[in-house]
Amino acid sequence: MLSLTQFSLKDIKNSVVEALGRLKIEDYLQEAEILICEAFEIDRVKIYTGDYKPSEKQLKKLSTWLEKRSQHIPLGYVINKAFFYGNEFYVDENVLIPRSETEVLVESVVKLFKDNKLSNKLIADVGTGCGNIAISLTKHLTSCKIMATDICPQAIGVAKKNIENFGLEANITLLKGDLFRALENYKGKIDIIVSNPPYISEVEMDALSKEVRCEPYKSLYGGKDGLNFYKRFFQEAASYLSKDGLMFLEIGYNQGKSMRVMCEASENFSFLQIKKDYRKLDRIICCRKN
Numbered sequence: 001m002l003s004l005t006q007f008s009l010k011d012i013k014n015s016v017v018e019a020l021g022r023l024k025i026e027d028y029l030q031e032a033e034i035l036i037c038e039a040f041e042i043d044r045v046k047i048y049t050g051d052y053k054p055s056e057k058q059l060k061k062l063s064t065w066l067e068k069r070s071q072h073i074p075l076g077y078v079i080n081k082a083f084f085y086g087n088e089f090y091v092d093e094n095v096l097i098p099r100s101e102t103e104v105l106v107e108s109v110v111k112l113f114k115d116n117k118l119s120n121k122l123i124a125d126v127g128t129g130c131g132n133i134a135i136s137l138t139k140h141l142t143s144c145k146i147m148a149t150d151i152c153p154q155a156i157g158v159a160k161k162n163i164e165n166f167g168l169e170a171n172i173t174l175l176k177g178d179l180f181r182a183l184e185n186y187k188g189k190i191d192i193i194v195s196n197p198p199y200i201s202e203v204e205m206d207a208l209s210k211e212v213r214c215e216p217y218k219s220l221y222g223g224k225d226g227l228n229f230y231k232r233f234f235q236e237a238a239s240y241l242s243k244d245g246l247m248f249l250e251i252g253y254n255q256g257k258s259m260r261v262m263c264e265a266s267e268n269f270s271f272l273q274i275k276k277d278y279r280k281l282d283r284i285i286c287c288r289k290n
């Protein structure tokens with residue numbers, strides 16, 4: 001796709017912009033810069049000062065990455081990187097690429113601790129994926145211990161790599177298992193449960209973009225109405241929480257009403273709040289154990 005004889009940085013940038021534009025990639029200008037900076041290991045400003053000569057190897061890498069992008073493999077999987085809550089995470093096709101909406105979940109929990117001067121709590125992150133929520137919380141709530149679980153062994157491998165990269169092995173325990181199964185020893189001891197479970201409904205699955213379809217089915221599909229995991233959380237989570245324990249769950253933008261009804265109908269939890277994301281869409285449900 002990219003001719004290796006094009007050695008001027010300006011030419012290369014124009015080629016990449018054109019190629020990504022042709023592919024109808026939404027943020028093609030920004031993606032072009034990211035691909036070039038990552039492939040050539042340079043800062044963005046170098047693209048415009050034009051005084052950098054990429055090696056044959058770097059050009060080859062850029063070409064391979066563009067080829068992958070043309071197959072609609074998401075940028076995060078192409079460069080094996082994603083940014084979340086101000087930090088960089090390793091990601092690959094075994095995990096969901098962290099979304100900025102999920103930062104609202106982290107922000108809500110961090111605010112709860114600050115406002116109430118909380119410390120030394122036990123938190124469970126259920127369905128940790130690449131570990132983005134657990135790691136972000138740990139970096140801000142240093143006195144807390146986090147149990148991070150996932151059903152997918154490959155996702156556990158990715159989370160382990162990230163936890164090691166951040167040097168947080170002492171703060172986060174990784175466990176493989178279906179929802180709370182790996183937390184049997186912590187019944188009644190967890191102060192806060194956080195989770196961004198799979199919540200895409202059957203109908204929505206059919207309408208996903210080619211990029212999102214590359215992400216693991218297990219991290220997306222939430223059953224026919226998208227609510228399967230929430231039904232389980234409202235039934236199973238309370239016995240793992242300590243007295244007055246809290247639960248913060250990410251939800252789909254169109255699930256706020258059903259989730260409030262589900263929470264209010266539950267014998268185990270009281271509804272506290274639904275928080276909106278940066279686009280003012282329903283995103284996080286907060287509830288307290290009865």
Ligand SMILES: C[S@@+](CC[C@H](N)C(=O)[O-])C[C@H]1O[C@@H](n2cnc3c(N)ncnc32)[C@H](O)[C@@H]1O
Binds near residue numbers: 128155218220
């Ligand atoms: C939507 S992704 C969230 C990943 C990450 N926490 C984030 O917010 O970016 C859901 C995660 O839940 C995991 N998962 C799916 N079913 C599960 C189950 N029954 N028990 C535990 N984890 C599960 C998936 O493997 C996936 O990593």
